[in-house]
Amino acid sequence: MRWVIVGAGAVGGVVGGRLAVAGHEVVLVARGAHLEAIRRDGLALHSPEGQRTLRLPVVAAVTEHEWRPGDVAVLAVKGMDTPDVLRPLAAVAPAETPVLCLQNGVANERAALRLFPNVYGVHVVLPATHLAPGVVVAHSAPTPGGLDLGRYPGGVDDTAETLAAGLRAAGFSAEALPDIMRWKYAKLLMNLGNALQALCGPDADGVDAIDALLRAEATEVLRAAGIDVASSQEDAQRRTGLLNLQPVEGTPRGGGSSWQSLARGTGTVEADYLNGEIVLLGRLHGVPTPANELARQLVNRAARDHIRPGALTPEAFLALLP
Structure with missing residues (x-):
């Protein structure tokens, strides 16, 4: 092989x-x-x-x-x-x-x-x-x-x-x-926060509350779509003892994939296939997803305009939310 x-x-x-x-x-x-x-x-x-x-x-x-x-x-x-x-x-x-x-x-x-x-x-x-x-x-x-x-x-x-x-x-x-897709949908819920992490930075105060809002929208969407998702308890059990994060000489731990895309100035992020997946399903099943749509739009714009990660505050995000 x-x-x-x-x-x-x-x-x-x-x-x-x-x-x-x-x-x-x-x-x-x-x-x-x-x-x-x-x-x-x-x-x-x-x-x-x-x-x-x-x-x-x-x-x-x-x-x-x-x-x-x-x-x-x-x-x-x-x-x-x-x-x-x-x-x-x-x-x-x-x-x-x-x-x-x-x-x-x-x-x-x-x-x-x-x-x-x-x-x-x-x-x-x-x-x-x-x-x-x-x-x-x-x-x-x-x-x-x-x-x-x-x-x-x-x-x-x-x-x-x-x-x-x-x-x-x-x-x-x-x-x-x-049943691998049950687990991939559970990971999708976690990845909805990637856009926020890129926009506001991984440690900004107030990000967790917005992340909870993104997940709440997504949970309603997935329920309306009839999609089976591995539970948070199942996911937590699978992760128990899995990771042991340690320092790596010369490379501090920054953010996830979208944060890294902004940091490298690639010009693109994958938000259309993370938050955008929830937006798409919401439109198909009549469930509003304003927070995920705003996150998708803002992080795409930040990538396109080569804005560095952490340039937006959580308060500014909430002020833009319909």
Whole structure:
């Protein structure tokens, strides 16, 4: 089995690096300065256990990789980039290629299933950072995170068991689950606060109350849509003892994926597939979602205008809320 990590950023880079250290064959797909740094200097994998540099094959696009039976396409790009990856991937990869959605949100698996019959969702619990080209950081040790997975839309097969075993060999906590989307919707509820964290900063007073408002809207939406979600008690039990966050030399723990997007000035964030998913479902089922829509609009504007994270106060957010 060869793991092709499509998007070697924070999560993809850490997973690809750990798999390579465990002896798996890994190919990275990266872009821009990150691609050039990996080509020139290797992938720097930092963690509380130390730093190591990995010389791994890296390409600029899925079309540059010579796909073969036995390859696994691990999608680790953000949701807004998924369509641009899937179209060329379908043109070059064997039809039976397993597609592993190592991504936030719940829309990626459905998009992949249009083009590939073997799609697997992943419930990602992995605190990781990518701020500098060529460098990815895992903040938990000895277990870097949890990567439960399952076949989409449901079930477990031999491939799911093999993928989970490979991830466990790389040090992750990983189980094959028949109801993976219940867990991904639970993670979606948590990720609704990513936009607020990026806008206001991870430690701003008043963010928790707004985050609760975002989740309350989402809970009503998911109930109206008849979507089954893993409970907060189930999620808390799964996370018990999973993470052990520790300092990493030279890399303080900042914020999550959207915070990092603003910090790196990428120009985009994935809010349309997090808060925007709740907005979409709300429109489909007649449930108002003003807080999630405002968060989606504001963080998209901040990304587009290259505004640094933490520029908005929670009070200013509430003042803009209809």
